[in-house]
Amino acid sequence: MSRKHRHEEHEEHVDESWLIPYADLLTLLLALFIVLYSMNSVDVKKFEEMSKAFNIALSTGSGVLTETAIVKSGEDDGKKQDEEGGKIDSKDQSKNQTDAEKAREELVKQEQKDLEDLKKKVDAYIKKNGLTTDLETKLNLSQLMITISDNALFAPAQANVKPESKALAIAIGKMLQQYPDYEVIVSGHTDTTPISTVFFKSNWDLSSMRAIRFMDILLENKQLKPERFSAIGYGEYRPVADNKTAAGKAKNRRVEVSIIHTYADATNAQSLTVK
Numbered sequence: 001m002s003r004k005h006r007h008e009e010h011e012e013h014v015d016e017s018w019l020i021p022y023a024d025l026l027t028l029l030l031a032l033f034i035v036l037y038s039m040n041s042v043d044v045k046k047f048e049e050m051s052k053a054f055n056i057a058l059s060t061g062s063g064v065l066t067e068t069a070i071v072k073s074g075e076d077d078g079k080k081q082d083e084e085g086g087k088i089d090s091k092d093q094s095k096n097q098t099d100a101e102k103a104r105e106e107l108v109k110q111e112q113k114d115l116e117d118l119k120k121k122v123d124a125y126i127k128k129n130g131l132t133t134d135l136e137t138k139l140n141l142s143q144l145m146i147t148i149s150d151n152a153l154f155a156p157a158q159a160n161v162k163p164e165s166k167a168l169a170i171a172i173g174k175m176l177q178q179y180p181d182y183e184v185i186v187s188g189h190t191d192t193t194p195i196s197t198v199f200f201k202s203n204w205d206l207s208s209m210r211a212i213r214f215m216d217i218l219l220e221n222k223q224l225k226p227e228r229f230s231a232i233g234y235g236e237y238r239p240v241a242d243n244k245t246a247a248g249k250a251k252n253r254r255v256e257v258s259i260i261h262t263y264a265d266a267t268n269a270q271s272l273t274v275k
Contacts, residue, residue, distance in 0.1 A: 035050070107263045108261075111263060115182075118175060118179060119139050119144055122172070122175060129168075133149075134149045134152035142260070143258045145258045147256050148256075149251075149253065150253035150254060151253075152168065153165045157195060157200070159209035170220070170221070172218065172257065173218040173221035173224060176218070176259070179259070180224060181225075182261075183260040183262070184218075184260070185229075185230050185232065185258045185260065186214055186215040186229065186255065186258075187207075187232045187234055188206070188209070188211035188214075188232070188255055189234050189235070189239075189252055189254050189255070190203040192236045202235065203235040203236050204235045207233035207234055208231070208233025209233070210255055211233055211255060
């Protein structure tokens with residue numbers, strides 16, 4: 001009887017071929033981390049080339065470095081990256097800022113020149129018409145202010161400009177039309193003597209209406225821009241003199257026409273005053 005050889009069953013060998021690409025992947029990742037760790041400064045062009053190389057090696061279609069933000073240290077040749085990845089030359093940025101500051105300074109100088117010219121014209125009108133006791137001009141870095149006493153414009157306790165005084169408002173309007181782009185504020189002021197009549201309940205009413213009536217005459221000049229004008233009444237609450245004397249009260253009863261600087265620095269507005 002022939003002896004039958006008995007073969008023992010062996011387990012099937014496990015396919016371990018997947019370990020090869022897995023090991024390659026780990027090697028590539030390790031190399032990537034070593035490179036990233038060792039970089040003290042980054043050359044953008046070289047970084048992009050390296051990114052492409054890794055993309056090809058990993059064959060994923062889009063690389064881990066595609067959208068990576070770059071942080072540079074050391075010398076950056078004056079370049080900075082903005083939030084969108086674009087480059088901003090710090091030298092150009094500084095130059096643009098300097099140019100803007102110079103442009104603003106030129107505008108401030110031009111405004112100051114304009115208002116100095118306007119002041120000269122008003123002063124010449126005052127002198128020519130003998131109004132030195134009724135009108136005054138002051139110029140600073142904030143505004144040109146023309147102050148007119150109430151006696152030159154109004155009858156006592158009245159808000160309508162006297163017929164003989166309309167010429168003054170018209171003349172000021174003609175001078176203002178050469179400078180149409182400035183803001184103009186007309187403000188009315190009274191002394192502390194209270195008023196209560198059919199037409200005016202208080203000094204607030206009287207001062208406000210005087211400012212409006214004077215502004216109305218200014219705006220009869222169609223060359224002026226109404227949107228640049230405003231009128232306000234302060235009553236007796238912004239005195240320039242002591243209300244205890246008749247002379248002080250007379251100074252406080254006034255209308256002010258303020259031509260306002262557009263570009264002046266408010267913090268330095270009082271640093272220069274021309275009378």
